[in-house]
Amino acid sequence: MSALSNVHASTLLNTSLRSGTYYLALFLTDPTASGTGTEVSGGGYARKIINFSAPSLVSGKEQVSNSAPVDFGTLTADLGTVAYWGIYDALTAGNLLWYGSFTRSKNVLNGDAITVSAGAIVCTLA
Template identity: 45%
Template sequence: MGFSFARALAILNAEFRTGTVYLALYTSNPTASDTGTEVTGGGYARQVIPFSAPAVEGGKQSIKNNVLIQFPVATADWGTITHIAIRSAVTGGTMTSFGALTSPRTIMQGDRFVIEVDSGVVRLV
């Protein structure tokens, strides 16, 4: 069963736009149980991800990152980033959503992981 546009809008605003949320990078699927492997060390730090107001796209209520998200330059190899998650705190906290990257990316020392504006999308039916 899906959500009405009005309810999806309320959920997206409440979960992702009323406070600060953080983007985390994973080298394995975090799963709904929050059991994946988040990147650690090598200068890695979760980044704040601000979202635009919800809008209906492709029949789904959606939000997108409204600024460029740049992680620090890796000071050691981070591995292959396969998934991302949104978390409630800069460390620890609750994972609120997760997903696989369309194109996994290997981050080596000296690389920087970037999410372009409007590329980080959360959708509810």
Template identity: 45%
Template sequence: MGFSNTTAAAILNDIFRDETIYLALYKSNPTGADTGTEVTGGAYARQLITFATPAIDVGKQTIKNSAEIQFPIATADWGVITHVAIRSALTGGTMIGFGALVTAKTILTGDRFVIALSNGAIKLS
């Protein structure tokens, strides 16, 4: 079942825009059961993520990050980042959603993981 544009926008706003949420980096698939391996150590910290107003993109209601997301500079190797998740808290909390990166990214000491403006998107139809 699909959603109307109005309902899809309301869901995206309610879950992803009306609450404070954080982006987490993973070295494995977090799965719907929240069982993946999140990055730890080396100055890693989840980052606040904010989304722009929903808009139709390729026929689906879509929200995109409204600011560049910069993680701290790694002070130790973080490994290969394969997935991201949106979480309800800076530490702990609930995983709200997750997805694979288009291209995995190796983060070594001195590197910074960055998601450019509008490169993080969530689509709902």
């Protein structure tokens, strides 16, 4: 069995989430490791830039979280129930780098404003 040291986990988090421009995507279905989930589309939705805090040690694991709210604005259509998120390296298409689920899903209706709170997106390496 192998494991990462805290120093190396911190280095990897800095390299993979703090060294470029990354985009938060919203999903209706689990993106999975292969990136095959159903991303929200239409109604004025577009991926938004996300920035991350410096890595910190929490319960023995290095983690980063979004350092500011991510505002998707007011959407103009019923888009379905958003339950998952993904981090991409491009505004459109690109590569799925990280993914997870929200603690609560939200049924997005026409006129809803969507903001992901600071600290809501957490990426962890042990």
